[in-house]
Amino acid sequence: MSELPKHIDPKAIEEKWYAWWLQHNCFHREAADGGEPYTIVIPPPNVTGILHMGHALNNSIQDTLIRWRRMQGYNAVWVPGTDHAGIATQNVVEREIKKEGLRRQDLGREKFLERVWAWKEQYGNTIVNQLKKLGASCDWDRLRFTMDEGLSNAVKEVFIRLYDKGLIYRGTYIINWCPRCQTALSDEESEHRDVKGKLYHMRYPVKDAPGEFVTVATTRPETFLGDTAVAVNPTDERYRHLVGKTLILPVLHREIPVIADDFVAKEFGTGCVKVTPAHDPNDYQMGLRHSLPQINVMTDDGHMNENAGPYAGLERFACRKKIVDDLEAAGLLVKVEDHHHAVGHCYRCSAVVEPRLSPQWFVKMKPLAEPGIRAVKEGRIAFVPERWNKVYLEWMENIRDWCISRQIWWGHQIPIFYCDECGHQWADRGKPSVCPKCGSARVRQDEDVLDTWFSSWLWPFSVFNWPEQNEDLKFYYPTHALVTASEIIFFWVARMIMAGYEFMGDLPFREVYIHGTVRDNQGRKMSKSLGNSIDPLDIINEFSADALRFSLLMLTATGQDVYVSKEKFEVGRNFGTKIWNVARFMQLHKLEQPLEVRAISLNPDRWTADDWHIVAKIDDAAKAATECLERYRFNDYAHVLYEFLWHEFCDWYVEYAKPTLYGTDEARRREVLSIMHYVFNRALRLLHPLMPFLTEELWHGMGYGLEDETIMTAPWPKADNLTLRGMAQPYVEYVDLKHDLIRRARQLRADYEVPPGDKVDFVIKPAGPDAAAHLRADADAIALLIKAGALSIDPDFAPPRAMPSALNALGAVYMSLGGVDVEAERIKLQGQLDAVAQELERLEARLANEAFIQKAKVDVVNQARARRDELIGKREKLAAMLAGLG
């Protein structure tokens, strides 16, 4: 046992223990170590990422789980890694070279990729190092990157397998195009945001019918240049006569037909819809049904192309404005209305996404989804909280094909090769230099790269080097808990489930814990642009990593969003300080024969009620903590330990112990200190997953661990001694009542404004012989806690004069005071008597009700009867006390 300094130095202990854990390889496990596996794979943060509160919450939860399972004796591995984040990372590096006046095209693919790799080497581990500050006990020997060699092999293998199976195809469809990033996006990567837009009503002249027009409504007037029809609903009487007629597209003077199609909603706008097959998914479908031409009017970077006639070269929104002006000038603009609607935005750069016809690679998802749907329906994979099951199933059952090609350079290049000689196209694991069909050397690889999520969906097995079959893969897969946020259920969770079944033939994980979003005090998402983010590293600096973790998890009700502000982290800091100080208190008390804290022997036959009580309560805490963790109830878990350590242990047990510890009965001192160490040791272990640094420091500081040991592998306390717990129960009940009675006595003092320094005499009239025996044994300690001059326990006490008093099931307490405000005392007692009478009345009514006696559970009826008897007793006593006032 080493002397603890007066104040904690969180920075010092965080650095010391993290380095120690690394040095002693505490986070690493291997299949060869045997035992029961418990695996978590980290949601790989982007290499461009810096730690924010969302990461802090996500990783605190994972670390809590993995540390707990490790203590339970599992072969527990938490596999870390980072994601190459194709578009995001490319954007970062493009911005960087822009400062040198360069575009990626100026460097060329190869040179540009060198720059990205260099950037990754320099900055890519930032977030990994930040995770270490949090205390994350990842198995760093297993650190992976989605573009390292092994994972790239997995990606290639998967692509080729799906391609050969016919599940990957190339096709020209409407996709989400980001004109800023100049790449296709998947449906999930286009974020819908509500925007205040306009609905433009424009007129198209009817051919050969001067003065006759058709009015269409659109939110994107610039796409009219690509219109190849106008559609109405076939049942719409208003327009039936127009179907089959020809319209003249303004400006371009192109002739387009009026068609009838069920898809058109009669109520929307004018009921006439312009049809632009190359720029809208619904129009595209309509175009197919009616064999309409598809005219793309835009370039990759969001400007109008040669099909836009006089508008060619204009930026799309500038073009919109000009077209509106021109149509207005030509008398073809009927009106412009305000219109709220959802518009897709690029999830990486927030540019407005342009739906657009484009040749891309897709994965056919329906067949992959089937096993994933069954797995959740049959409960093999469970979401926590379970409401996410439904969200997941909804999406999976309506799944659409996945656009996986991206027109960027940073990522896994698509392993498809083309022969320019004979036109052969094939998938290849290597880098072929000649065409396998005609032998020509005019071979080139597809330019596109794969969606970033095409590598992360393999994460649970690619981190173990799949497709290589090895012991780790066999041992650690399937993994156990997946901890993530709801935002990526579709992006990632659902796809991992599909990949797991498709390539491993088994589920990737058993439980998916979905935690909430971290928000600021006003409920807004934390973001850089709002300037409302709280940097977890600032919190670690100011409070401590333990405080950050504890506070975050204490605030995390299952799956609910977490609202944080700086002050909220004080809970964790204060709790840490409290624990530190009680540890110092224990150290303060030396014994003649020093205590061997590693080999505590307890003597229950000589225990007081308080001893039984605290030992029972730590047992209960162990049980509760374990249950909370099993059910992902992190706030309850934090609360259990807070309540136990602060209130049960510090507020009561330590206070009861003081007279003994400052006294001279060496045997009692020894027993009390032994119990304290026994209890505190267990509490530290229960708290370790949540506050790893502080608990490790104290575990050593108190001498519970040898120099080469760590609390990380100390056994997780179990509540298994039922016999002892059963024996403790009567003491637990007594002590809980004693706490209450002490509170009531203190209340008497406060009511009569007795200065805290003054001693007053008290009498307790016990409710029965058992209570009397207990109270007599505890009289000295109670006297101290209520600052009594003299305290007598007198079963026959009858107040000789008016005395302030209070009552509970254990007995009545009387305070001896010179001047008593008899009237105030009468009012107080009368108030209590009224409350008792009222409750009794309600209870009697309930017990008189036949239906209640018959239908309610036996326990509930018995409880009601017991309560009634208790209240009757209480009523009598209160009446007597009232009479005693004279």
Add this chain to the structure above:
RNA sequence: GGGCGUAUAGCUCAGUUGGCUAGAGCACUUCCUUGACAUGGAAGGGGUCACAGGUUCAAGUCCUGUUACGCCCA
């Protein structure tokens, strides 16, 4: 437009399969620097459980509807 979530103390939230007097932390009021801790201790005030119906012996909890806010999908 469809789906989901939330509504409990001034604030942030717990409250499990319906069942004792609805809890915690923060904030607030009063008092206390006695020997672990003022990042502390003691005591206290504060709630028609959003609203309206219903089911039940019994509803904060279950059902229906209304309102408000938030999220996801289209």
